[in-house]
Amino acid sequence: MVLLSSDLYSREYRVSPEDIWEEMRNDHPLFYDDIGKMWWLTRYDDVKNVFSDHETFSSSTYDLTTGQVVGPTLISRDDYGHVVRRSIVAPDFVGKRLQTYEHLILECAENLIREFSSSSNVSLVREFSSQLPVDVISAILGMEGDGDLFRSWVTDMIMGLSGSDELREKGLDANAAFCTHIAPLLDGVDNPGRNDHIAKIARAEVDGHRLTREEITAFCGLLFIAGGETTDKAIANMWWNVLSDFDIRDAVLDDISLWDNAFTETMRRTPAVISEDRFVTKPIELYGREIVEGERIRACLGAA
Ligand code: HEM
Structure with a gap:
């Protein structure tokens, strides 16, 4: 089938991308999107390779x-600096x-x-999944104050990633x-006595030096924007999947150990x-096909 770049920006794609992903995996495993000016990869092995090969991608x-x-x-x-900084917080999570x-x-909660x-x-x-992540992250960072205000900052920070100058x-x-x-x-x-993550990040040393104040605040900002929307969507999608199917709903209510499966399956079927x-x-x-230096590749986890 013919796949057009505009298909990737269509309403159909936004509502239900699975059919297009299947077509891409089968017939266009590497697709050049001339609207976004980038290459798309949709097969599992290709996506895994993009995430593993930091020297090329x-x-x-x-x-x-x-x-x-x-x-x-x-x-x-892409360097060792990534690994050492990640290891400051990753083991706690x-x-x-x-x-x-x-x-x-x-x-x-x-x-x-x-x-x-x-x-x-x-x-x-509105009343739960969009609120919980920021409450939890701000508590882990040791922040006190108005959760609604923190949430409005996180929303604005995430919207600011969209590419619009105004946002x-x-x-x-x-x-x-x-x-x-x-x-x-x-x-x-x-x-x-300080056990919060701001203190942990500030106390950590990278090559014998502590991070600067700017680096620490940027790190904390990253935790907010990386952890806020993703977790909101993951919880919301899990509820949607469970509540849309009465058999699944009854199964997890009868056996709470099945929530793990419900979450894992949510991450596979409807990833955040x-x-x-x-x-x-x-x-x-x-x-x-030749891909030249500097071109953008989109690794489509949802399709893989
Ligand atoms: C269900 C929830 C989550 C999903 C689906 C998710 C997904 C991801 C993905 C796909 C990446 C890789 C990005 C890339 O390499 O381009 C990533 C990186 C990252 N995430 Fe999450 N994330 C989740 C929750 C969180 C939470 C709760 C936090 C922190 C509070 C967090 C912090 C980070 C950080 C700091 C990175 C960059 C670290 C790295 O690339 O090694 N994430 N996340």
């Missing part, structure tokens, strides 16, 4: 998005160490549930307000992140 695309709003962070780096946050996460507008009819997105200005204003808010928390980080872009650092050949 550079994350410097993020310099044009997150870098423009929060400043330079690990996410746009997986496995047993993540469980130490269970109490804090439950408390944030219970606070939201207590505020539900009604006991019978609730908007799970970027708004994103920068939100980031400036965020930096001012956390500035006092950058003092006294050596106090042994559909694609990520990379710049090609050297000329390569894929599927018999």
Whole structure:
């Protein structure tokens, strides 16, 4: 079948991209999108390769998005600097160490549930999934204050990544307000009683040096924007999948261990992140086509 670039920007694609992804995987595993001026990859092995080969596929695309709003962070780096900075926070966010946050996460969830507008009819997105991530991340960072204000900053910062100058200005204003808010928390980080992540990031050393204040605030801003919308969408999609099918709903209500499966399947079927872009650092050949240095590749996780 003929695939047009405009298909990737159509209403049909936004509502239900699966058919187009299937067509791309089968007939156009490498597709040049002349509207977005980039190549799309949709097969599992190709997408995996893009995420694994940092020398050929550079994350410097993020310099044009997150870098423009929060400043330079690990996410746009391809070198060892990425790995060491990631290791400052990553171990706390997986496995047993993540469980130490269970109490804090439950408390944030219970606070939201207590505020539900009604006991019978609730908007799970507006009143829960869109609120919880920022509450949890700000608590982990050790921030105190108005959750609604923090959420409005995160929304503006994320909107600022869109490429529009006007929205970027708004994103920068939100980031400036965020930096001012956390500035006092950058003092006294050596106090042994400080267990929050701002202190952990500030105490960490990279090649024998601590991060600068700018690097620390950019790092915290990245956690907000990387963790906020993704988790909101993942929770919302999971609820949607479970509540759209009575058999699944009844199964998870009967056996709470099945929630893990519900979440994992949500991430496979309706992922919160559909694609990520990379710049090609050297000329390569894929599927018999030449891709030149500097071109953009979109690795479509949702299709893979
Ligand atoms: C279901 C929720 C989440 C999804 C689907 C998700 C997805 C992703 C993906 C696909 C990347 C790779 C981006 C790329 O290489 O281009 C990424 C990176 C990252 N995410 Fe998440 N994320 C989630 C939750 C979070 C949370 C809660 C946080 C922090 C509070 C977070 C922080 C980060 C950071 C700092 C990076 C950059 C680190 C790196 O690339 O090594 N994410 N995430």
